[in-house]
Amino acid sequence: MSRRQFRAPAAVSPGPPDDTGCSILHVDMDAFFASVSLLDHPELVGTPVIVGGTSTRGVVLSATYEARASGVTSAMPMSRALRLCPTATVLPPEHEKYAAVSKAVLATFTSITPLVEPLSIDEAFLDVAGARRLLGPPSRIAELIRARVADEQGVTCSIGVAPTKFVAKLASGLAKPDGMLVVPAADVVAFLHQLPVGALWGVGEKTEEALQRLGLRTVADLAHTPVTTLRRALGDATGTHLHDLAWGRDPRRVEPLREEKSIGADETFPYDVDDPAYIRRELLRLSDKVAGRLRKAGLSGRTVTLKVRFADFTTITRARTLAEPTDVSRDIFATVVGLYEALGLQRARIRLVGVRMSSVIETARAPIQGLLDEPEHGWRDADRAVDRAEARFGRGSVTSAALLTRRDPYFPQRSDRN
Numbered sequence: 001m002s003r004r005q006f007r008a009p010a011a012v013s014p015g016p017p018d019d020t021g022c023s024i025l026h027v028d029m030d031a032f033f034a035s036v037s038l039l040d041h042p043e044l045v046g047t048p049v050i051v052g053g054t055s056t057r058g059v060v061l062s063a064t065y066e067a068r069a070s071g072v073t074s075a076m077p078m079s080r081a082l083r084l085c086p087t088a089t090v091l092p093p094e095h096e097k098y099a100a101v102s103k104a105v106l107a108t109f110t111s112i113t114p115l116v117e118p119l120s121i122d123e124a125f126l127d128v129a130g131a132r133r134l135l136g137p138p139s140r141i142a143e144l145i146r147a148r149v150a151d152e153q154g155v156t157c158s159i160g161v162a163p164t165k166f167v168a169k170l171a172s173g174l175a176k177p178d179g180m181l182v183v184p185a186a187d188v189v190a191f192l193h194q195l196p197v198g199a200l201w202g203v204g205e206k207t208e209e210a211l212q213r214l215g216l217r218t219v220a221d222l223a224h225t226p227v228t229t230l231r232r233a234l235g236d237a238t239g240t241h242l243h244d245l246a247w248g249r250d251p252r253r254v255e256p257l258r259e260e261k262s263i264g265a266d267e268t269f270p271y272d273v274d275d276p277a278y279i280r281r282e283l284l285r286l287s288d289k290v291a292g293r294l295r296k297a298g299l300s301g302r303t304v305t306l307k308v309r310f311a312d313f314t315t316i317t318r319a320r321t322l323a324e325p326t327d328v329s330r331d332i333f334a335t336v337v338g339l340y341e342a343l344g345l346q347r348a349r350i351r352l353v354g355v356r357m358s359s360v361i362e363t364a365r366a367p368i369q370g371l372l373d374e375p376e377h378g379w380r381d382a383d384r385a386v387d388r389a390e391a392r393f394g395r396g397s398v399t400s401a402a403l404l405t406r407r408d409p410y411f412p413q414r415s416d417r418n
Contacts, residue, residue: 026169039154047087048066048087065177109145158177201245283355302324306340315352
């Protein structure tokens with residue numbers, strides 16, 4: 001996953017870290033696709049390798065850390081990646097192999113604890129509180145997992161060990177590559193307050209810019225800002241959420257692996273599309289469709305996934321887990337378009353886009369709250385009014401203004417196929 005990286009802050013307490021109370025692990029595979037591709041090419045280990053489409057319009061799926069050191073990132077056009085790292089070897093994607101290794105790694109996790117919450121093909125949360133009596137303290141369990149994954153699958157992972165999901169996820173990113181970072185419960189606040197505000201879960205580039213306009217550059221700055229000020233600037237939900245994270249408050253539990261339910265929609269274009277404005281409109285249309293299907297099924301989802309397939313058939317996904325489940329079109333679109341913009345694709349030629357909601361629950365169990373600064377029921381009630389209108393007058397009788405008149409150069413007589 002493309003993400004901003006931060007240096008691990010200085011240790012707060014002297015001596016070995018105390019992992020008492022740190023039962024949450026976040027395991028993140030290191031350059032997963034590239035690492036799996038190298039299993040059949042041991043002679044390339046330690047060299048710059050890029051995985052992706054090999055045509056002139058190819059796109060980077062993943063890259064080794066040696067290639068990343070030259071500035072190569074996922075979703076970057078292959079032509080640009082090779083200009084940055086001309087000595088790199090390019091390997092084609094092997095999606096079946098990635099799925100097989102991911103399944104085997106997940107089996108390792110579930111042999112340790114039944115409380116495993118996969119986030120994507122290459123990362124998961126684990127709650128190891130129940131495994132301590134048999135396997136020892138959390139840091140020892142984390143080292144066991146790292147050793148088993150390396151020994152059994154031939155790839156490495158980094159693990160964050162902490163009292164909460166947010167801090168564990170942050171720690172695993174700071175431990176990369178092939179490392180482990182323990183954040184003791186007593187040190188969480190001091191640890192967080194050394195970091196830039198961009199390290200907080202849910203702070204994208206736009207939110208970071210808004211915070212910096214307020215003069216808030218570190219997590220400590222944000223933590224010591226009155227929550228009322230943050231709510232006015234960012235909205236009630238976002239302001240409260242970030243203030244809680246800045247003080248290390250994250251009550252979410254690890255949701256154990258269950259049969260995955262998800263609702264999604266995608267659009268395959270008959271021609272390759274390189275217009276970002278058009279892609280955003282498609283994401284709006286797909287977000288509306290997915291939200292409508294959720295509401296019809298009486299469900300709300302917490303994990304939003306964006307799928308992008310490029311002209312060379314390289315496919316990438318990006319996901320974000322929300323603070324609360326939602327079935328609101330506006331929330332889903334805001335999240336998925338943020339994931340799209342974070343890719344920085346510019347004029348990349350795209351063949352397919354998709355939107356999917358997973359980690360779904362019955363809406364009756366979900367908190368009645370939007371993700372943005374809106375009245376408690378405003379956007380949810382508006383969506384339900386649209387549902388009633390469409391039930392009476394037909395699909396598309398009420399829609400977003402951005403979708404009303406579209407003179408698409410790609411689709412003069414476009415039909416809805418999803």
